[in-house]
Amino acid sequence: MKIIIVGCGKVGATLAEQLNNEHHDIMLIDKSADVINSITERIDVMGVVGNGAVYKVQMEAGIQETDLLIATTNSDELNMLCCLIAKKAGDCHTIARIRNPEYHSEINYIREELGLSLAINPEMAAAMEIARLLRFPSAIKIDTFAKGRIEILKFLVPDHSILHNMKVREVLSRLHCNVLICAIEHGSEVIIPSGDSVMVAGDKISFIASPAEANEFFKQAGIDNNTIRTAMFVGGGKITYYVAKLLESTKINVKILEQNMERCNELSELLPRAMVIHGDASNQELLLQEGIGQIDAFASLTGFDEENIMLSLYAASQSKAKLITKVNRIAFENIIDSMNLGSVIYPKLITSETILQYVRAMQNSMGSNVETLYKIVADRAEALEFRVANEPSIVGIPLEKLELKNNLLVAFINRKGQFISPRGKDTLEEGDRVIVVTTVTGLNDLKDILR
Amino acid sequence: MNKKVIIYLMGWILNIEAVFMLLPCITALIYKEPSGYWFLAVMAVCGGIGIIFTRKKPENMVFFAKEGFVSVALSWIVLSFFGAMPFYLSGEIPRFEDAMFEVISGFTTTGSSILTDVESLSQCMIMWRSFTHWIGGMGVLVFILSLLPLAGGYNMYIMKAESPGPSVGKLVPRVRSTAKILYTIYLFMTVLQIILLLIGGMPLFDSLAISFGTAGTGGFGIKNSSMAFYDSYYLQGVVTVFMILFGINFNVYHLLLTRHPKEAFRCEEARAYLGIIAASVLFITFNIRGSFGSLFSAFHHAAFQVASIITTTGYSTVDFNLWPEFSKGILVALMFIGACAGSTGGGFKVSRVVILLKAVKKELGSLIHPRSVKVLKLDGKPIEHSVLRSINTFLGAYIVIFTFSVLIVSLDNFDFATNFTAVAATFNNIGPGLAGAGPLENFSKFSALSKYVMMFDMLAGRLEVFPLLLIFAPSTWKNS
Numbered sequence: 001m002k003i004i005i006v007g008c009g010k011v012g013a014t015l016a017e018q019l020n021n022e023h024h025d026i027m028l029i030d031k032s033a034d035v036i037n038s039i040t041e042r043i044d045v046m047g048v049v050g051n052g053a054v055y056k057v058q059m060e061a062g063i064q065e066t067d068l069l070i071a072t073t074n075s076d077e078l079n080m081l082c083c084l085i086a087k088k089a090g091d092c093h094t095i096a097r098i099r100n101p102e103y104h105s106e107i108n109y110i111r112e113e114l115g116l117s118l119a120i121n122p123e124m125a126a127a128m129e130i131a132r133l134l135r136f137p138s139a140i141k142i143d144t145f146a147k148g149r150i151e152i153l154k155f156l157v158p159d160h161s162i163l164h165n166m167k168v169r170e171v172l173s174r175l176h177c178n179v180l181i182c183a184i185e186h187g188s189e190v191i192i193p194s195g196d197s198v199m200v201a202g203d204k205i206s207f208i209a210s211p212a213e214a215n216e217f218f219k220q221a222g223i224d225n226n227t228i229r230t231a232m233f234v235g236g237g238k239i240t241y242y243v244a245k246l247l248e249s250t251k252i253n254v255k256i257l258e259q260n261m262e263r264c265n266e267l268s269e270l271l272p273r274a275m276v277i278h279g280d281a282s283n284q285e286l287l288l289q290e291g292i293g294q295i296d297a298f299a300s301l302t303g304f305d306e307e308n309i310m311l312s313l314y315a316a317s318q319s320k321a322k323l324i325t326k327v328n329r330i331a332f333e334n335i336i337d338s339m340n341l342g343s344v345i346y347p348k349l350i351t352s353e354t355i356l357q358y359v360r361a362m363q364n365s366m367g368s369n370v371e372t373l374y375k376i377v378a379d380r381a382e383a384l385e386f387r388v389a390n391e392p393s394i395v396g397i398p399l400e401k402l403e404l405k406n407n408l409l410v411a412f413i414n415r416k417g418q419f420i421s422p423r424g425k426d427t428l429e430e431g432d433r434v435i436v437v438t439t440v441t442g443l444n445d446l447k448d449i450l451r
Numbered sequence: 452m453n454k455k456v457i458i459y460l461m462g463w464i465l466n467i468e469a470v471f472m473l474l475p476c477i478t479a480l481i482y483k484e485p486s487g488y489w490f491l492a493v494m495a496v497c498g499g500i501g502i503i504f505t506r507k508k509p510e511n512m513v514f515f516a517k518e519g520f521v522s523v524a525l526s527w528i529v530l531s532f533f534g535a536m537p538f539y540l541s542g543e544i545p546r547f548e549d550a551m552f553e554v555i556s557g558f559t560t561t562g563s564s565i566l567t568d569v570e571s572l573s574q575c576m577i578m579w580r581s582f583t584h585w586i587g588g589m590g591v592l593v594f595i596l597s598l599l600p601l602a603g604g605y606n607m608y609i610m611k612a613e614s615p616g617p618s619v620g621k622l623v624p625r626v627r628s629t630a631k632i633l634y635t636i637y638l639f640m641t642v643l644q645i646i647l648l649l650i651g652g653m654p655l656f657d658s659l660a661i662s663f664g665t666a667g668t669g670g671f672g673i674k675n676s677s678m679a680f681y682d683s684y685y686l687q688g689v690v691t692v693f694m695i696l697f698g699i700n701f702n703v704y705h706l707l708l709t710r711h712p713k714e715a716f717r718c719e720e721a722r723a724y725l726g727i728i729a730a731s732v733l734f735i736t737f738n739i740r741g742s743f744g745s746l747f748s749a750f751h752h753a754a755f756q757v758a759s760i761i762t763t764t765g766y767s768t769v770d771f772n773l774w775p776e777f778s779k780g781i782l783v784a785l786m787f788i789g790a791c792a793g794s795t796g797g798g799f800k801v802s803r804v805v806i807l808l809k810a811v812k813k814e815l816g817s818l819i820h821p822r823s824v825k826v827l828k829l830d831g832k833p834i835e836h837s838v839l840r841s842i843n844t845f846l847g848a849y850i851v852i853f854t855f856s857v858l859i860v861s862l863d864n865f866d867f868a869t870n871f872t873a874v875a876a877t878f879n880n881i882g883p884g885l886a887g888a889g890p891l892e893n894f895s896k897f898s899a900l901s902k903y904v905m906m907f908d909m910l911a912g913r914l915e916v917f918p919l920l921l922i923f924a925p926s927t928w929k930n931s
Contacts, residue, residue: 025623025624025625025628026624027624033835037847040607041608042608044624044625044626045624046621046623046624049832202920
């Protein structure tokens with residue numbers, strides 16, 4: 001597909017890289033020639049320097065042959081204008097990043113009137129992920145398939161756990177849980193496990209199950225999954241606001257620490273149920289005074305990555321709370337992963353992932369049939385949901401007879417709302433939706449699972 | 452430096468060269484020439500080494516500007532070395548430096564020859580010699596890029612190092628698709644020329660060899676008298692037109708193909724290029740009208756020679772060494788201007804000249820109005836400071852290399868016009884110079900040292916100086 005990306009900030013550049021890896025033709029538009037130069041040197045894409053909302057610039061970027069325009073500049077208004085003009089000039093799909101909460105409250109109206117295919121709010125997306133994690137604190141990461149009826153959860157195997165040194169095939173017999181272990185992260189290695197793979201304390205395990213089964217699994221495995229009653233948020237930014245708003249209807253008590261008095265007033269006005277505290281979170285005394293030792297969850301969501309990391313490490317030393325750390329720039333992902341920071345939230349990755357899912361779905365109507373896509377480990381392992389078409393090389397053949405690629409697992413079959421954990425004798429039928437977990441990235445079609 | 456990737460790339464270069472050698476093998480088969488066995492032997496060696504080097508793809512494919520420059524420069528040296536082997540081993544060009552000179556002259560699309568009698572070579576050797584022009588015209592690594600998905604995003608570094616011009620633009624977002632488009636245009640135009648020459652009654656062998664020479668803007672003659680042998684206005688006219696066409700920035704053709712004629716005609720470089728040609732032809736026609744029978748004949752030969760020199764091809768229909776000094780002066784000036792960036796031609800490139808002239812004008816303006824601010828533009832777009840800076844540096848390096856080359860070649864004690872134009876002709880990848888290096892002369896008279904200097908000049912000229920300088924810089928090879 002031909003895709004134009006307007007604005008090459010953090011999200012724009014990540015998107016360009018990932019979409020390029022999936023063999024789309026990418027055109028970039030940015031005001032700064034330096035930004036364009038540095039990206040085109042690194043990635044195989046082309047750039048136009050100029051204001052993306054100008055008709056002439058869009059024409060130069062070839063808007064008329066373009067299938068999709070993604071506007072991710074730092075101005076909501078500019079993004080909307082870009083999309084509006086692109087819609088008129090090129091009659092293409094458009095995706096805009098709109099992050100102002102004022103616009104967000106009427107996002108459906110805006111989307112309708114501007115003809116946007118998707119309006120993405122990075123803070124909202126991050127907030128939703130955080131809210132989901134707070135509801136399921138043992139998991140580091142949760143993604144949903146099949147409209148939330150199936151989840152893919154990632155958790156850390158604790159020391160002295162029953163899972164330590166357990167083979168994957170023993171899970172069913174010893175824990176009596178029907179969950180499917182689909183990826184093991186051992187150090188920097190990602191393994192798609194077979195029955196003989198062994199789990200060790202310190203590994204990060206991803207598994208697929210329905211929410212009820214997941215709960216049962218955690219219980220059997222001796223991992224406490226206590227519900228959260230109090231959560232502390234440091235930094236009163238947009239994400240914090242959205243999370244607090246989402247949690248308003250739950251029983252979780254929210255405590256927000258914010259340095260800026262004015263923002264405190266605003267938050268307290270917008271969030272009547274939350275407790276807003278004015279103070280500097282890098283002050284240990286304040287944290288202790290506000291009961292950091294007793295809280296169930298602690299999320300550091302300030303604008304500074306370093307501060308977030310330090311705060312989370314401090315919280316880990318003081319309490320057993322569920323930790324959530326926001327990281328904006330991912331320069332040292334390996335290092336970050338090796339620290340005990342709980343769930344790490346990368347807003348720009350969440351945004352680009354959401355857009356990527358949309359692009360894949362779009363391609364779906366143009367031939368490929370990927371329904372949804374989740375990155376289990378950034379760029380290294382992904383879970384894909386396919387719709388099975390009438391493909392004679394796959395349909396009706398028992399899985400054990402299919403010559404599947406290495407490091408690939410057919411993890412789940414959804415047959416008309418009935419969920420099947422596939423075994424060797426099971427077959428795929430037309431109309432099924434299957435979840436495939438793999439370290440082979442860039443699959444576009446179910447046929448690609450074959451060798 | 453990631454040496455494994457470079458070795459892997461060299462392996463591919465050898466594989467491709469082995470494939471390219473099929474053409475002279477077929478030629479030898481048709482003409483039943485025993486010297487074809489040397490091609491088979493060299494092919495086997497190239498392919499063998501190539502397969503060993505490319506057997507395993509290196510795990511670490513990290514590739515940066517340094518690797519790009521080094522692999523481009525090395526690949527041209529490797530290519531030339533193996534390309535020279537058939538000439539040397541078969542004994543048709545008995546001296547090693549002569550064989551190397553001939554092949555480097557071929558790959559760099561120069562067209563200077565050390566052969567005193569071209570026609571004494573076997574047909575397969577002549578075909579290989581002309582074919583090297585075609586291979587070298589568009590660049591070999593770019594060709595490999597269009598075939599293999601190599602180093603992901605980093606292949607821009609290779610494209611930058613191998614394509615001529617101050618700033619390399621892609622036609623479409625992907626380097627691979629860009630390379631494919633360029634090669635398609637290249638191939639199509641070559642085939643078109645072959646057909647037109649065949650219609651004019653030229654034998655198939657000759658039209659293939661001549662078209663390869665024109666497409667790469669190389670200029671190896673396959674007759675001792677170069678293009679004067681084909682005494683036909685039509686055949687020479689076709690070659691004139693195609694030389695000019697191959698000297699135009701290929702972006703223009705892509706714009707025409709994608710139905711953007713307005714942008715195509717607005718391309719400042721192409722307009723300047725055609726303007727320079729028109730003016731030069733006009734002046735030379737006027738200057739030489741006395742020595743030809745008709746004004747048309749004078750125009751015809753002026754046009755051929757101008758097209759041949761400015762596109763750095765180097766065919767000739769007359770001995771322009773005998774022309775008046777004014778005409779010769781124009782031709783020498785054209786040698787330095789060269790063709791458009793993004794074409795197969797060599798030289799300093801019209802776009803660089805245009806930008807430099809604009810910069811001079813701006814400097815003059817700022818002397819009169821010291822506080823004036825003016826942004827330089829090309830094709831309506833501002834020229835980035837880094838581009839201007841790179842052109843200035845290029846000019847500096849160009850002058851330094853040129854001066855030293857002339858000094859060394861002067862040791863052979865020929866007259867100044869010979870030394871100067873011989874270096875100009877090799878450094879700008881043209882072929883013939885003036886006086887002792889003129890169109891009817893050859894380069895065999897120079898000493899071995901001069902030949903090595905000129906080989907360096909040809910490679911430096913084709914790769915735009917820096918890649919070649921870089922592999923001689925010790926810090927390139929240090930692991931730091």
